[in-house]
Amino acid sequence: NAGVTQTPKFRVLKxxxxxxxxxxQDMNHEYMYWYRQDPGxxxxxxxxxxxxxxxxxxxxxxxxxxxxLKKQNFLLGLESAAPxxxxxxxxxxxxxxxxGNEQFFGPGTRLTVL
Amino acid sequence: xxxxxxxxxxxxxxxGDSTNFTCSFPSSxxxxxxxxxxxxxxxxxxxxxMTLNGDEKKKGRISATLNTKEGYSYLYIKGSQPEDSATYxxxxxxxxxxxxxxxxxxxxxLTVWP
Numbered sequence: 638n639a640g641v642t643q644t645p646k647f648r649v650l651k652x653x654x655x656x657x658x659x660x661x662q663d664m665n666h667e668y669m670y671w672y673r674q675d676p677g678x679x680x681x682x683x684x685x686x687x688x689x690x691x692x693x694x695x696x697x698x699x700x701x702x703x704x705x706l707k708k709q710n711f712l713l714g715l716e717s718a719a720p721x722x723x724x725x726x727x728x729x730x731x732x733x734x735x736x737g738n739e740q741f742f743g744p745g746t747r748l749t750v751l
Numbered sequence: 752x753x754x755x756x757x758x759x760x761x762x763x764x765x766x767g768d769s770t771n772f773t774c775s776f777p778s779s780x781x782x783x784x785x786x787x788x789x790x791x792x793x794x795x796x797x798x799x800x801m802t803l804n805g806d807e808k809k810k811g812r813i814s815a816t817l818n819t820k821e822g823y824s825y826l827y828i829k830g831s832q833p834e835d836s837a838t839y840x841x842x843x844x845x846x847x848x849x850x851x852x853x854x855x856x857x858x859x860x861l862t863v864w865p
Contacts, residue, residue, distance in 0.1 A: 670853075679857035680795075680840070695852075727794060739785060739797035740842075740853060 638663050641743035643728050649749045650718045658713040658746050660728030668731050669711040670695075670740065671703060673724040680727065686711055687733075718750045753777055755843045757856035764831050765864055771827045772859040774841030778822030785842040785853060786815055786826055795840055798826075831863040 644659040660669065670685040672695075682695030686705040700722060702714045711730075715722060728743040756775040764770050776784065783802045787795040799808040804819040812829045828835055838860045842853040 677857070680855045682852065685852060739800050740787075740795075742794035742796070744794050 643743040662730040666730035755856040761860040776843040780845040787840040789838040
């Protein structure tokens, strides 16, 4: 199993450009999450999904959109990138909450917006 | 947004020292408490998931305890080694939490000097 993978690993954008981050998991997990990590802020939840075709907003959803067309994939889109979106983005997935299942994280995508 | 507090924010210890950190969370509607270990330039990895008051978990030199009635968990590292240097995150989920969302603390950054 590859676990949780993220594409790309690094990206530099200019202000106003758009891009999509791809998260894929091969563990048949229902729940998937997108977080951003900024110095001193810990992990902040952007959007999450509890199943194919469903998404919900997290703490910091503004400026991002997501889609979950297939169970194994969770896409994070930036329509018009801003320097404030410079961050490291982590995707995670887990089984439904029964038993308090752990989250599995991807390796992260480092995004710089100039 | 549920508040999860971790203390201290950072910790520097000598190799061989034992150390502990605290995670505080809301005591009502408790469901599960997670501990993650996050090394620099890597992604977080789950250490423990605890669901019952009084739970104690152990993995090698690392152990954790849980008090759901007063809303805290301790993570202990016995005989710290340089390879223990990492940020330790705790995350809380409650029974009212929308669809298994985890609320992360900002982490305790541990540095172990040889």
